[in-house]
Amino acid sequence: MIDIPPTRITTTRTGGTCEWTLIPDVERVLFPQGNFEPSSLLKRFDHVALKTGSHRVVYRLITPGAVFYLKHYKIPNWRSRMQNWVRASRARLEWEHTCQLLDLGFDSCQPVALGEDRPGSFVRDSYLITREIPDADQLDEFVEETLPKLNENKERFFRFELARQLGQLTARLHLKGVQHRDYHAGNVLVTFDIASQFLKLWLIDLHQVSFGNRLTIRQSLRNFALLNSYFSNRGNASDRRRFFHAYWETLHEANPTSSKKGFVEYKPSLQMIESHCDREMWKEFLRADQKWERGNRRLIILEGTTSTNSCRGVSELGRATLEQIRTNPEQVLPVAGPVTLNSKTKPLEGFTKIVPEEETSGFSVRTAWDWGHAFIRRRLPTPKPLLFVKTSETSWLVTERIANAVSFPEYVEQVLTSRPFSARRQVNRQLAAQLAWRDRCEFRDRAPSLSNVLIKKETEQVYFLGLGYLEHNNGELEEADILKTLTAWTEEAMQLPGLTRTDRLRFLKRYLQGKPVHWKRYWTRIDSEVHSSLPAQSSH
The missing domain is CATH 1.10.510.10 (Transferase(Phosphotransferase) domain 1)
Known part of the structure; x- marks a missing residue:
């Protein structure tokens, strides 16, 4: 294990156009041969790409001494370049915010290296390396997959404890003026031990955090609305009440006489929060549905004409693959059942459904495509739709194949x-x-x-x-x-x-x-x- 000095003493190194700020002990592990080029990390260590996108790629690096996470923040367009003129790089923001949060007494992954690519006078791509939090689950995974595997008594205990600690954590954030603008279940990690009945919460992905005075009611409500997706289809009414009771107790134990900025009475405050969260949840679903219909960076739209087929697909497939499928769907997707599709990074395993136009069952491929992504936005479980093609005679739908x-x-x-x-x-x-x-x-x-x-x-x-x-x-x-x-x-x-x-x-x-x-x-x-x-x- 690598001990991180509490004072966070750092050293600087350069590899090509990339400038690194490092914890000294980590330098020997991550850059043992003195090659500080960012690409050398992927060549040197076994790694898995956990998230890929036009603006960010996240890798899990497996080194002889420890496991790390490497975030590569990209500059995909002119707007991102302009942002780096007026503010720090996203990696630096997350580095600074994580250190500040740790200093305030919150738990988070330990940042050990910050890299900024400076080919000229401003930063282009940036890199953040953090220590892995061993045996941690995302909050939503913990609730959906881990808790149900426990026996009834243990599940009840950890569900109660989770709601209590989540309420306490949220109250501490609000009291200390920490506004996490991406405070959802995917950015809270859970570690636990059944034998000792131990549970601990960790905050991650902190580039969208700001620090100031104690949060106002309006700011707190905005924060609750983000976390509400956790309770909307996972927790029950008892979980919500237990969460808010812990939040309320923590808030008023810290400052029982102050009511200028905070909630004053328990029941009216609870009703206000639940009402606000409910309204914001449905408004956000509607906004997301409208944005998806118009198209975004996760979606490729190939509109049909009188002489061409219509096709939509996820951006991972790439325009060239979708054009090929749109032109010859009968050749690429000849039969219903499992299919492997080429994508930008790795093959995607899918399942094909073919619906002849004359079929009278009432199944709509376009509807299945739209509702599939609407389900995912609402955290309803369904195989992710990868593409659909519609001709005058037949429609094809390919969804993610769920193994076994x-x-x-x-x-x-x-x-x-x-x-x-x-x-x-x-x-x-x-x-x-x-x-x-x-x-x-x-x-x-x-x-x-x-x-x-x-x-x-x-x-x-x-x-x-x-x-x-x-x-x-x-x-x-x-x-x-x-x-x-x-x-x-x-x-x-x-x-x-x-x-x-x-x-x-x-x-x-x-x-x-x-x-x-x-x-x-x-x-x-x-x-x-x-x-x-x-x-x-x-x-x-």
Whole structure:
């Protein structure tokens, strides 16, 4: 392990046009031969590209002594160049903000090297290297994947502890005047130990942080709205209350008499925060949908004419690949099923769905494309749509291929009976929670079926398929639409030998959690609808 001096003593080195600021002990590990060219890091060490984009690439560097993260901030256009004339590079901003946050007593990854490429009088690309936080999960991954694998008592403890610590962390940030303008679940890491019941939160990606006086109510509300995506479809009402109670206690223990800048009364403050977060969440979804429709750097649009096909695809594929597919979709995507597509960085594994124009099922490829990306923006689980092509006779949709995943009925028949009770509980609760969130997002299913639910075998992760059958309701779903889906799913579930009546009851109660309706009323109506078309012996 490399010890980082608390005083952060640094040294400077130069490699070509790149100037480095380094922790001395790290220099021997990262640049053992004195070659300070940034490209030498990737040649010298095993690495994995974790994020790629036009403005930033993130690598995980595996060295003999430790693991590091290398962020390469790029200058892709003239606007970015102009920004570097008037402010520090993004790597320097993150370096300084991380050090300042550590000095304030918050936990974050330790910055060990800052590189700035100066071919002339101003910085072009910049580089930041940080120490890895061992065994850390992103907050959203921790809630979605790690917690459900624990037994019920441990899951409850860590869920409670997470909400408590997250509330305390948010209050401390607000009290110390730290405004994190990218404060979402992906930028909070969690480390924990089951045996000692230890849990700790870490802040990362800090270039969009500013420091000042204690946050005002308006600034605090803006911060809550960013974090709200964590609670919107992961936490329940109990988690939200526990979070805010910890926030409130921390805020008022620090300064119980001051009310000029902060929230004054508990219940009105809680109602104000929840109302603000809810409004901002839906407004942000609408803005993101409109921005996506117009096109952005993550999307390539090839509009069709009377003589050409229309095509849209993710930017990773590149325009040349999409042009080839648009010109000859029958040749590139001849059959439905798995397909490998060339991209700018590495092959993308996809799954092709082909829909003839004369098909009368009502499945729309364009709708599946649009709703697929809308799902992702709303953190609804679905395979990422990679491209669609539409001709006068046929439409093609290619989505991300989820490895080792099967439909829900196949999962029940092939996997569920051999899995422990915790896996059954995880799938049940996850599916109910995600359906409830899908309904709250106002997506109405015209052809509900459990076959349009995909389960990844190793993790029990749930994914929605069949998005081409959905309609956006532009308002709360009618009870009849909700019952239509629940009834169709129940009817299919009753014909699967691995599912019990208890499973169905638990699913319904989890789906209705937080709703102003008693489960018995829905249970009776669903049971009545199902049994009018199924033989009595089918219920088990």
